[in-house]
Amino acid sequence: MSADTPPSEPRFLVIGSGIAGLFFALKAARHGHVTIVTKDSVDNAATTYAQGGIAAALGTWDNPEKHKADTLVAGAGLCDEDAVDILVREGVRRVQELIDLGMPFTRGDDGKLHFGREGGHNESRVLHTHDHTGRSLESFLLERVAAEPNITLRTNHCVVELATEHHMLNQANSSQVFGAYVLNAATNEIDLHLADYTILASGGAGRVYPVTTNPPVSTGDGVALAYRAGCRVRNMEFFQFHPTALALKGKKPAGTPAFLITEAMRGEGAILKNPKTGRAFMQDYHEQRELAPRDIVARAIDAELKRDGLDYVYLDISHRDAAFVKEHFPMIYDTLKVQFNIDITAEPIPVVPAVHYMCGGVLVDHDGLTDLERLYAIGEVASTGVHGGNRLASNSLLEGIVFAERALVNIIEYLAPERLMAHRKAAATIAEWDHTHAKNPDEWVLISHDFKEIRSIMWDYVGIVRSTLRLERALRRVDVIYGEIIDYYNRTIISRDLLELRNLALVAQLTIRSALARKESRGLHFMTDYPEHREPSRADTVLEPAHYQHGKVTQG
Known part of the structure; x- marks a missing residue:
């Protein structure tokens, strides 16, 4: 990103290259320069693996109220109704926008759009491109990103930390995010990427379990980055298991x-x-x-x-x-x-x-704004409230584009040159990354085994059916593992594998702590200790930003 970008043209840093990040980038490029960083190849995102489609009440037999009703039933009493209303109403416009741009959704012999029906839907409302909708959507958006001169796309770049007031040379009392420290896997250098607005669009955390439909990049990076920086997370106990x-x-x-x-x-x-x-x-x-x-x-x-x-x-x-x-x-x-x-x-x-699918995530408002100024979260990484205790099929791609649009609208609405100048003046005091105490990773062979153990613990004790006893045992072991990882991290050279391991361990802790906090069975969270389903609920599990003591997460 150019350091001399005019105040009227904000600099955006988008972390992730799935549907939410790409859709945001395309829209934001009309207003300023966008840098997308993604830690693998550009199309290696969970979006690519989505088969079913994108739900929207576009059929003459359907309407947003019906879509909302099905979403609320699936969400098991935990959905934010206002957020769901935003999803189903604005979703119609966003999907129509994709159609108008030329997205090749499947059509029948009569030329009309074909709508599929999936579990939890009482109407046929799922637009799709045969059985590879995600792959087609990803390719469709990437072609348009590649043609946009105001977007820079950096592959094989991993975010180490978000840049906050804690990284200022002279620390100030600020709750803003100034960009991120990013590891270039090709050079092994960590560079500071300053931005006026940082957008987490890094997807979910399915790799915290050994059997997942998610690609290897889904290691919970966004949740871990935001939580360490000072954001709350919500409803992390709700991981959706696809049945088939x-x-x-x-x-x-x-x-x-x-x-x-x-x-x-x-x-x-x-x-x-x-x-x-x-x-x-x-x-x-x-x-x-x-x-x-x-x-x-x-x-x-x-x-x-x-x-x-x-x-x-x-x-x-x-x-x-x-x-x-x-x-x-x-x-x-x-x-x-x-x-x-x-x-x-x-x-x-x-x-x-x-x-x-991770139904919880970083707590955001209806515009995707997190607890920190200038940090937004969109897509699977975010907890918008639309999924509640169980996501309705094919609502995830819809959520990505709806809240990407809302995040950008919110940014532009409050955009002011004087505020950008003040932000950039503060950003100028952010320190570069300190490599001085890093050593070669001689013990990686030992610490790398923790990856397999974390996933085994999560599968055995934090799976489809849970109990307090199993969860407590899981937390004790994951706390120890996390301590080992942090000790190693603090004294060695950083790599992508190490970053992912650290993030996975933190997500495992957050998931277990959230599961222990919910003393009931609801939606995707089934406890043998609490088999009853209490109505109504709308009681979220919110974990406050944490302090770290010997690798153990404690609420701050």
Whole structure:
């Protein structure tokens, strides 16, 4: 970013290159210079892996009130109704904007948009590009970003810390963010990237669990960065397990995401069956059967697995016409046929639940603003209140573009040259990164084992079904591990692996602490100690900014 950018043209730093970050960058480039930093290749974002689509009440049979009602039911009493109202109403305009820009959503033979239906929706309202919507959206937005001269995109750049008053040469009493310290993986140098506005769009934290549909980049960086800088986080106990991920161990490279079988397949008639009995079982758990909300379907599968000692259940769409299946799910059909020798038109698919989406995150207002001035969070990293205790299918891509727009509108509304000048004057006192005490990572082989242990603890003790005893045991062990990581971090050369490990350990702590704080079962959080579902709720779990004592997080 140019240091001599005119006061009337703000400098934006966007952290992350998924749908929320790219949509914001495209809009913000009309007002100032945008730098996007992403720690991997530009398209390695959770957005790319989204299959189902983007929900919006665009059909003549539908309306935002219906969409809102379905979202509130799925959210299990925890949604912020005002936020949901914003999502479903403004979402119609944002999706229409994508259509007008030329986004190639699937259309029928009559040329009209095809709307799919997914779990928890009582209407068909999911726009999609066959079964690879996320990949198409990501490519569509990246093409437009590449053509925008006011956007600089830096790949293989990892954020170390947000730059705050704690990094000033002469510390001042300020709650602003001035940009971030960023590791260039190619040079191993850490540079200070100053910005007038910093936008966290870094996605979720599915990699805190060993079985996840998320890509390797989803290590909770944004939540950890914001929390360490002084932001509150909310409802971190709610991790959504997608009910149907391909269950084939040892047949994919380590670290690759679990292959997702889109919920849209159940929307087109796929049936869940117990492989031991051959019986469809969802009618035993919910009146909507396969189209029940995700938390209910995931727990139902988990119950079948545990009761009968199964490694997976079946998802069967072989009763539908083969040509129909191939036309509607071409990517899934080709992938399973070529890579795994499974013909979904003739045989069932072995599936298990996998961690899919972080419903909590950095606490923000309805414009994406965090507790710190000039720091916004949008997309999965943010807790806007729209998902509550369980995200409604295909609301995530919608949330990304709706709140990206609102964040920018809020910034521009309060943009004033004199305020920018004052901010840049303060930013000039931010110190460069200090490398003087860093040593070579001789003990990395020891500390790297913590990554596997954290994920194992989270899967065994903080999974679909939880208990106080399991959570307390998990927290004790993760506290110790985090202490080891911080001790190592404070005396060694920083790398991407180390940053991700530190962030994952912190997210694990926050998730466990949040789960222990919620003394009930609700939505995605099911406790054997508290099986009852209390109505109403709207009681959020909010963790205040923390102090760190020997690696243990304590509320400050």
